[in-house]
Amino acid sequence: MGLRRRLATLAVDATHVLVVEAPGAWLARVAIEREIGRRGWWLATSPADADALVTVGTPGPQLSERVESAWGQLPGPRSRTAIADHTNTTSVQTALDRVAAELLDPERQIRDARDREGFTSDQMSGDSDMDMSPSGIPLAEGGDDRDGLEMDELHVPLGPVLPHWPAGVVLRCTLQGDVVVAAEASVLDESDCTPVRLEPNERAALRCDQLASLLALSGWADGRAAAVHVRDALVDEPDTAAGTILLDELRRRLRRARLLRWSLRGIGDLRAGDRPDTPPHLHGDVYERLARLVDQARAELTGDEATPAPQASVPELLAVAERLVVGLDLAAARLVVASLAIDVATTSNLAPHQNEESPDA
């Protein structure tokens, strides 16, 4: 008993948390990420990697459904909690304390394990072996790949429960190997999205957060940590001068990162020549958009009117994303989506020209 308890205590000190963000709740997500870091816990990369599931914000019915399905995939011992939008540090702390207590409670975990629906062998095998859909999964259909050879097509939705992915967005991809051959983007629970107003320092912090996601996807852990550090400082400190210094430092550091530039150059290149109707601040490749994110953060912070406040509506961004990812491999596609800095809750209401095809009622 003593040993088992001690093992459990150690284990809970390394809890991996899968955070699912509803649109508009990114400040709450930042709070939870910081608390996770402060405890030496980890952010989980997938449900299999997670001990706890934390939902931030108020998810609509469609997102809730995805969260339920992710919850069913946590191996256990497991625990879940939800954190509403406007939270202070203590409520985040109590929520995570509760998670730790639940993970430590053996009776509760045994009960949970017993109540779970397992996949029994009857459901799985039976006479379906020769079937066209083993266990209800239809076999992949073939399609011509980019070299004209027939290749299996897989239909894989990206998001909404995926690390470093814009909240509430789903990109339904058709994959051949790891190459995206078709993509269709949508926003979950679109009618429920409530626009969020942010202070200048928070808008700058949001840009840093998007930058941090992009750097995380590039695989540069120290770069991501630097961007997260600036983000957290901007959230805490509305002081413009201090924030500007940090952003300039970050900018210099990014400029020195040659390997990063080499690996991001030329992906998702959008030129004014091909599509004059796209917003100019989206032009260029992933690396140019990454550099622009820092400039945008700086402009948001200083309220610099000389730099035009660049905003595109969510439908515009999604249309650009759909078009750019086709023909890219999954890694490049994810970098492109991150570089577009889509934020469903803050982008839509600030759009200057939300005229033609925005489908919201």
Add this chain to the structure above:
Amino acid sequence: MPEAATSSLTLVPVGWVVLAGAIVLGLAWFAATVDGVATARAEASPTGLGRPLREVARLMRQRRRATVEADTPLWRIGSGGLVVIATLMVIVVPLGPWTVFDSPVGVVWFNAMDVCVWALVWLTGWGPNSAHGLVGGYRFLAHGLGYELPLMFALVAPPIAAHSLRVGDVAAAQHGLWFVVWMPIAFLVYLIGVLGFSVWGPFSAAVGSDIAGGVAAELSGLDRLLFLTGRYALLAAGAAFAVPMFLGGGAGPLLPGWLWVIVKTIVVLTALVLARRRLPVLRPDLFMEVGWLVLLPAALVQVLVVSVIAVWRG
């Protein structure tokens, strides 16, 4: 083995392979600690040194998962096999005067083992019947196509200079001048290869967070523990093999030979571990070009230079 008599090393009974495994696990633990400390420092979180212990406790407590229509045997072989391969790699590394497996073709043996990693990582991605895992597997194979041939040629250079494929002979041939000094390109290419087969740092696209952990996306509990340990163990084995190949084996002042082997291994291992946070991932399609157009020719030129010197010296 008829030629075993020509070696200067003492062959220990095969039971000592357990010690080799224990050393590999110890080094893997050390590597995980170094990474934990570096992570804690960069992300300003408190628990650096204890991270491996906590993580092991967590994964031993976690339940195993099953996925629908998984290829379970192959999946388990993939995730569990990495530690075994790492152990099989280090048995040809002489620990000072002793060796468990004094093969006349030890260098080839190591190379054969590192090729096995291809199959294991691919199976780990293939097994769970998950799109993310599969994509991770593709990425690893694409990286493999880029790093494997340069790695093979980098491993050719030291045996040419030593006139032997026996690891002990290669170490002994470096009297006075370590191979790293006059074959630096081979050493560098070799280290890149080690990062490659350990799925580590710049070569971690196969387990990237952009595909929810890739080949590791569906692993939990013991399977995940074995897979993660396997990656650290492979790094450790790669670092250990660099010692007789490029760093003079057990040669060094004051300390006994076996201790020098371990000290040198730890230095190389630390450098490899710390590379992870500092560099972005090399995307497989980009790295393929580097591998074939830069690393492979560079390794071949290195082999040519070494061969000419070896012939000239007779």
